[in-house]
Amino acid sequence: MQQNTITEQMTQAGQKIEHDSFAIVDQEVGTHHYSVDEWNIVRRMIHATADFEFNGLTRFHPDSVSAGLSAISLGANIVADVEMICVGLSKPRLSHFGVSTHHFISDADVITQAKAENSTRAVQAMRKAQRLGLLQNSIVAVGNAPTALLEVIRMINEENLRPALIVGMPVGFVSAAESKTETALLNDIPWIVTEGRKGGSTLVVAAIHALLALAEQANK
Template identity: 75%
Template structure:
């Protein structure tokens, strides 16, 4: 049973329900090819969605988990495509590591530029994050907007940014699967993706919470 203090549920009853849920996921998920740490991310995504198809749909760059844990431990910023991700993340868990979250999708200047350039708010939001120097060494979390993910990949390929980790899980029918496929072709930048059309902000939150729990567990072992 997990001995984490900060990244666990706050009450004994809540912790027991969560542990029982994870036990059910483990017993019903069937075989998988994930490492132990990768499985902690996948099982939490399954737990958040009650969808066992994510056993296999979630894919990891070989360095993804290690890079994510290192970024969290040094308090790297998380830049999300939408506010829902920032709202969904546990503030006490983030504060424990000194991690701040950012989103710019609703900013007036972002909206104005999107209209002026006939692009999307998601694209302009990522450009603003880059201008604020939040993407270099940060965790980029995309759960809604494929155009945000495509813009991130463009900036990486153009040598504008070197993020610590890109979590690419946009949901939808237009460019969602394609944007994740393009991200997963990158070799130098760690990534976590959900193949196909499935995804969403809730699943990004689940993945980050799993990384936070792993980071706390590693820190506890080190102490």
């Protein structure tokens, strides 16, 4: 199997550290029920957090990996709930596939509308993305705001929104677990979620970087 180049660390030293870390995760994880591609995603999530509980807490729609790889190969938009995800994703890796990132959580009009409707910025940010035509066939990336995820689910059910993939991993205590449970009930829209309260933008970035690596390997 050929070595990836675009989705690897930029120096040999960095590559060795990352590969050694992956080997340690493989050695210490014990058993898991994931497919090879799914494990590549979960392993990178564990690597990013040093938390082995994501072996088991991470769930996949049956079509999630193939849908993610297809979306990346087509240069899909990534619409994130927070800027942290967009900052964390590697720009050279994204640009190799023609993938763009978008977030609207801090836009003035989003804040104004959230105050006017007594909703959240995350809800209004996703509505703005929908108005701009960015959500259809996109990768929706949610690591912080459960209300963003719930709003996307509402648009799927009520407005026929069809994102390519949802990476739904909001962290927290209010509606975080519930929003991921609701996501996992979607049959026709592929998703990757973490169960319970655990999540975060770091996990979303790790999952998408793993998908980018798989996409590069698939194109060899």
